[in-house]
Amino acid sequence: MFPMPLPRPRAFSGIQPTADSLHLGNYLGALKQWVELQEDYDCVYSVVDLHALTVGPSPAELRQRVRATAAQFLAAGVDPARSVLFIQSEVSEHAQLTWLLNCLTGFGEAGRMTQFKDKSSRLGEKAVTVGLFDYPVLMAADILLYDAQVVPVGEDQRQHLELSRTLAARLNSRFGPGTAVVPEPVIVKATAKIFDLQDPGAKMSKTGHPSGIIELLDDPKTIAKRIKTAVTDSGSEITWDPSVKPGVANLLTIYSALTDQPVEAIVQRYQGKLYGHLKVDLAEVVVESLRPFRERTALYLDDPGQLDQILDQGAERARGIAATVYGRIAGCFGLGRAGQ
Numbered sequence: 001m002f003p004m005p006l007p008r009p010r011a012f013s014g015i016q017p018t019a020d021s022l023h024l025g026n027y028l029g030a031l032k033q034w035v036e037l038q039e040d041y042d043c044v045y046s047v048v049d050l051h052a053l054t055v056g057p058s059p060a061e062l063r064q065r066v067r068a069t070a071a072q073f074l075a076a077g078v079d080p081a082r083s084v085l086f087i088q089s090e091v092s093e094h095a096q097l098t099w100l101l102n103c104l105t106g107f108g109e110a111g112r113m114t115q116f117k118d119k120s121s122r123l124g125e126k127a128v129t130v131g132l133f134d135y136p137v138l139m140a141a142d143i144l145l146y147d148a149q150v151v152p153v154g155e156d157q158r159q160h161l162e163l164s165r166t167l168a169a170r171l172n173s174r175f176g177p178g179t180a181v182v183p184e185p186v187i188v189k190a191t192a193k194i195f196d197l198q199d200p201g202a203k204m205s206k207t208g209h210p211s212g213i214i215e216l217l218d219d220p221k222t223i224a225k226r227i228k229t230a231v232t233d234s235g236s237e238i239t240w241d242p243s244v245k246p247g248v249a250n251l252l253t254i255y256s257a258l259t260d261q262p263v264e265a266i267v268q269r270y271q272g273k274l275y276g277h278l279k280v281d282l283a284e285v286v287v288e289s290l291r292p293f294r295e296r297t298a299l300y301l302d303d304p305g306q307l308d309q310i311l312d313q314g315a316e317r318a319r320g321i322a323a324t325v326y327g328r329i330a331g332c333f334g335l336g337r338a339g340q
């Protein structure tokens with residue numbers, strides 16, 4: 001008799017379909033870890049389209065971006081034979097569990113989320129929706145619905161993760177241990193925050209200036225131009241000093257993460273060389289790393305039947321897990337006539 005393999009711990013994460021292409025921050029901060037975690041975890045990854053509704057996309061835009069985002073997950077190496085890949089809105093328990101968690105979340109607690117505070121102060125009171133306010137609770141529902149032990153994300157999601165942990169612990173203290181799994185963030189320090197190429201004090205973001213980001217589906221010429229025009233710091237020596245030379249440090253971080261070489265080794269190689277040398281070489285590293293990614297994304301988008309099949313299977317597997325966990329938690333609240 002062979003021993004039964006132990007069940008693997010569960011990982012969950014999601015990315016919003018709010019752009020035609022993901023950017024290098026999404027890849028190095030999250031997606032790269034998603035792919036690696038597949039070796040040891042039972043992974044569930046989602047295109048979180050309900051979250052994307054908070055920015056008010058047109059229906060056609062949203063549909064196209066959902067497909068493009070799923071294709072990019074696959075192109076990056078999310079393997080549908082091992083992992084569950086699905087679209088959030090196709091599993092109705094996400095919205096249902098959000099409501100239950102809403103009833104456990106303090107108004108002030110949700111209002112303290114810094115992303116909400118930043119976005120709402122930018123948008124102004126009239127344009128802020130309840131959806132934007134509730135965004136982190138929906139995120140907690142995503143995670144708790146799969147009993148996820150770990151959640152690979154970038155640094156900007158740390159506070160949202162903390163709320164998910166608080167809500168899981170609250171479920172356990174109210175209804176008893178084992179009601180929810182308290183998730184741990186997986187935030188890789190070196191790439192937790194990739195910075196804007198034009199403003200190395202700000203994170204690279206879809207809402208930043210276009211020339212400050214590298215989109216994974218950008219053509220080689222655009223990528224090279226973005227890197228060559230990246231803001232570097234005063235002086236000319238290539239050294240690792242994030243507080244004094246944040247622009248150069250950001251370029252070195254990207255170089256190191258894409259080539260799996262330690263930063264020190266790269267700095268050593270560029271002794272006596274100028275920023276321009278580093279930029280020319282980094283442009284080539286980025287272009288060559290992203291070339292196969294771009295090609296694979298195009299293949300998935302050119303075969304809608306295959307993509308649909310993967311997403312249908314993913315939704316079915318996700319529904320199986322979500323229905324069980326939702327039933328368990330909803331029962332604790334007293335929902336469902338059959339409960340005790």
Ligand code: TYM
Pocket residue numbers: 012013014015016017025026027028029030048051138139142143151152153154155156157160191192193194195203204205
């Ligand atoms: P989103 O769609 O804004 O970003 C997706 C992932 O990319 C990471 N990221 C970065 N990492 C490093 N440097 C950057 N400049 C950078 N920009 C973005 C984000 O941290 C994230 O991991 N709320 C989430 C989506 C979500 C989610 C979830 C995540 C919804 N439900 C459940 C985990 C678990 C978000 O807005 O990600």
